[in-house]
Amino acid sequence: MEKELQNFKIARFALNARYDDIGEASVEQLKRHLLDALGSLIHACNKPAIQKLLRQLQVMGEGGKCKVPLIENLPYDRAAQLYTALIRYPDFMDNFMGKEATCHPSDNIGPLLAVAQFGPISGKDFLAAMAVAYQIECRLVLEIPVMKEGIDHTLLLGYSMTAGIARLLNLTEERTAHALGITGTSISPMVSSRASYTYEWKGFASSLDALNCVNICFLAREGMTGPVAIFEGPKGFDDVFGMKLDYDWDSETFELLPRCVLKKYNVEVHAQATLEALDELRKQQQVNPEEIENLELTTFLTAYHIIGSGAYGNRQIVETKEQADHSLFYAAAVLLLDGEVYPEQYEPERIKNNDVQQLLKKVKVSTGFPLHQPLIVAGILDPYTVAYPDKMKTKVEISMKNGQTLTREQEDYHGFFTRPFTWNDTIEKFRRLSNNIISAEMQEQLIGIVRNLENLPEISTLINLLAAI
Incomplete structure (x- = not known):
């Protein structure tokens, strides 16, 4: 019997993983990481590099169904781009570290904030999609550490973004597998974006992933097909990089979420x-x-x-x-x-x-x-x-x-998985990053919404508040 392709296995995990399997401790951690990301998002709003992106978006044309901070509504893909750039640019977000590569799991949050506006999505739905994206990206960093081959970790981010988006769009397993194939052959960034001398694009590379992955998933939703054997087929990962992905996704859990860390200092x-x-x-x-x-x-x-x-x-x-x-x-x-x-x-x-x-x-x-x-x-x-x-x-x-x-x-630091941030630590960092940008009242509203996210019937409560920035 022919071995099942990895894309289908990843798709099945992404679509069928249960919220109840995340675990209470990891749900609380995901919410802290979300609040941490929102602190960066708010802090970035007035930065000159972000203003460059805003001007470009306005040239491309505002208008669409997605509510976003700072400007008028945008289409889903550009909204995903803006949300991701805002979270990513300060470089003060979370991390996951493998032996040979690393990643920023909160890069996945931006496209989820955009696509969650396509239909009624509850707080639990959002957290489940976030958990799936986090787990998939972290697992791929361990299994196929492409950074050692000169390829940026945002390649693997493309897969996790696609998986999380597909879950929110309720794609079929087959269409999700095709979306993953399109992503793998369309997003191949070089790690030189992080090498010296380092330029502004380092803080924006993941936002282009977000734009592309949203486009890809909406195409797959319409039936667009792609190379599903991206890992095993001719000129696939194994052929090109000598990296064989042969992971048992049917037995996957959310075990890597507790290994994600937050930053105490605003530096790599x-x-x-x-x-x-x-x-x-x-x-x-x-x-x-x-x-x-x-x-x-x-x-x-x-x-x-x-x-x-x-x-x-x-x-x-x-x-x-x-x-x-x-x-x-x-x-x-x-x-x-x-x-x-x-x-x-x-x-x-x-x-x-x-x-x-x-x-x-x-x-x-x-x-x-x-x-x-x-x-x-x-x-x-x-x-x-x-x-x-x-x-x-x-x-x-x-x-x-x-x-x-x-x-x-x-041997560690406050924020590492051996000494993780508490809610008080996360809130203190969030307040400091958002001070003088939003009001104290809005700060308290956002903190309250995120802490209670799993009980929200619709994520729109959070989206509407972010759009008011």
Whole structure:
């Protein structure tokens, strides 16, 4: 008997997974992640890069059935694009980390907010679609880590977005499988969008996924067919990347949701534990940045390559927000100077200030083993890399001008799955990101709606409030 194609198995899980199987703890986590994403969405509203997208949308033409923040109604696909860009641009959203790749599961929320307006969708329906999309993206990151081949993780995001959208549209299993095939052959982004020097597109790549996946699913709804053997067929994943997806989706659960994490600091996720260790050392020892001779940060290979001037390029040249939030050098320096890393630390005048530019030159980033190639060998011999992603081992050493050396080691951070954010933590972050943009009354309304989301008969209650921003 011929083996069933992965697309059909993914489709079956996406369409048949039950809300009751998510579990109470994971439902609460999903709601916290949603509120966290909405904080970023609101904070992004006035950012210059978002204004560029708004002007482009207005040129393309407003009008449609979707309510969105900031401008008039949009068609479903452009609404998905805008929602996703708003959530993604600050780069302060959630993460999932695999051994060889990572992703931002909350990238899936934007298209769900748009497509949920196509028909009556309850709070439980929305949370179930969100859980399905989160689980599928995280699973694919583990099974086929395309980032190591130079392909961006937004390729895998395309599959999870498509699955979540298909669930809300109530597509058939066959049409969902075809939609997944179209997605896989249409969205093939390169990871160079995150390499140095990093530009604005890093914060918008997932929004184009959202636009495309909504289009694809509505086409599939009309019966459009696509290459369903995208993983197994000629020139498919196995042929091109040597990555074989042979996962038992019929036995899939929501076990990866608890491994999703939130950010404490507004910087790339692999910097979080290092920054918390540095922050604690700064506060305990009352470190004066002007008296620092040099700062040595030891981390694991993934962090070194992405934000420590490894394979992704030089991270000590920092002139813009997009480069700064992917530079461990800048993040460490600005934390020592300002005592925090929030969006304010990425304003142009802050980045260009001489104090932070001089201090970041004193930062050195290395791993626990001096050789980084071959990757398999380095990964075995480096204790920091061996522990990742179950732990985020890091060591901070500050050498002062008076000869004193201050050291701290750490294995996680507040926001990691071993020390997750509570509701109070999430609400505090949400309020700070949305202060002076929406009223305190609207803040409380949004918090109340999200905390009670599973009891909402229609998600339109949330949509209408977001559209009022």
